[in-house]
Amino acid sequence: MSTIAPKSTPTYYDEVVRKGYTRRDFAKFCAMMGAYLGLSQSGLAQVTEALKTKPRVPVIWLHFQECTCCSESFIRSSHPMVADILLDQISLDYTETLMAASGFQAEEAMKNTMEKYKGEYILCVEGSVPTAADGVYCMIGGKTSMQILEEAAAGAKAIIAWGSCACNGCVQAAAPNPTSATPIHKLVSGKPIIKVPGCPPIGEVMAGVIVHVVAFGRIPELDGLGRPKAFYSKRVHDTCYRRPFYDAGLFVETFDDENARKGYCLYKVGCKGPSTYNACGVTKWNNGTSFPIQSGHGCFGCSEENYWDNGRIYSRASAFPGFGIEATADKVGKVALGVTAVALAAHAVATNVRKHKLIHNLEKEGQQSEKDLENENI
């Protein structure tokens, strides 16, 4: 547990040395972060310089409706320095999961940081905020999460929404959303918000986002949905090592078939890679060991908005809204086609009955002309 740092705060590099790391370790760490962020040589130098000279940035990390998988992912970032420096020493002045203090002292620590570093601290939010029933579904220290968020956001320099809960509500916002779980960007305005979706987000991605904010003093470049472009501009599909099987048209049909053993594409068993924007295919998980598709399971689409309600996990087709869970677009379409065919057949019969005279006259007229042509008495 870190304490509230005095104004003459040590730099990140000071902390690295104090922790017993060598300069070489520090350089490696900077290079790794630079690579994840996709920085050029000069950008890399800037990161190194910043971490060497800049005092640590105070961070308040709030937990609301969530499962703490984001924190777990973060502290398991592949480089030990991520946990040591960015967590321990980035000065997590308040985080329920990792701080030693509790109760009054903990709340006091947060209050102190908020006052002392007004307009300087980074607010990280993990979890969604329930707004139903005046927010009673998630209360900490006698305050609703909405109150806590409003207070903390007021003095924040920037807000990082960690994980799908904070970015789009995740599972607790899935229908019928009994607590009215609401993502952060819908509750806070006037502050830059970085969305880092995923359930959880990749640890290295989280570290990269923090390093970017610390090193450059501004938020990374974001896409239309507010996600850092460096990590969320490519679909999992585009960086998937099984992509050649997709392009060839070779698919797994069931999880235990011959094609699954051959490692074919998981598209037909519901892989959401083609509609999911994340860095899983490149960065992977657990020190670059693997990612879902590599272990034979399709992508969930966990970093996509509303993924619980939008799609089924093991099928490409989604439920057709209003027609029950079993109805897919193709099923509804086929029924509609059948109904149309029956209606047209009925119409054809009705035409021959109701317009019989009209059709009969046309036929007769045609026959008459045919006769006239033969007899040449036009």
Added chain:
Amino acid sequence: MEKNKVHRLRRVFVWELPVRIYHWLNALCIVALIATGLYIGSPLVLQSSSEASEKFFMGWVKTIHFIAAFLFFFNFAFRIYWGFVGNKYADWRNFIPTNKHYFKEMWQVFKMDIFMMKGKEHLSVGHNAVAGFSYFITFILFLIQCITGFGLYAAMSNFWFAKLFAWVPTLFGGDILLRQVHHWTTWLFILFTVVHVYLVFYHDYVEGRGEISSMGGGWKFIEDEVFDEVKAEKQKKLQEKKEKMEAQMKPLT
């Protein structure tokens, strides 16, 4: 109708060449897009002993889909342009109701062709009002399909035109819902195609004016009497207008 009366038919030029080219290119694109689109949504499980690197089947299906999509879009854009410069049967007013007469004709088409009521058959040399309006609805479907389709395509393309649609996934909160909307709309295209083809046969069958072949040569064949009727109606209207004007002028003089 008297027994064995034979009508004299007059050739009317309805569909200009650009309209016909648009129609068939559009038909070709739609068939290709539906077929490849449904395949992409639910591909077959192929069995093969060759290496994946030697095959590109899904890749080709997607390529055809994308080429057809570009053709479809620019063809559609051209048709909108032609709605302003083409002949009166191609004019945009055939698709969007601008006057009372349009709704009147719509009701008559419903009465005669859908509810099969007895009465005076209506005459439409070009599109009838219901057909015209249903094409307007399909134009909206075209637009939805182009926007969602290029929206899905934008992320994998560097082409500036596709990049113009990069905002679309934001609107839908991501590709998952976008993909679904694209898929649902496909079925509306299928239903439209079936009804459209049926009705073309229907009109040809009950009117005998060459509805089916009109999209080939551009001609429809209209009975001589119709021209007389139209002429008489016009004169009657003119006469009525004249009388009305005179009635208004009288108190002044």
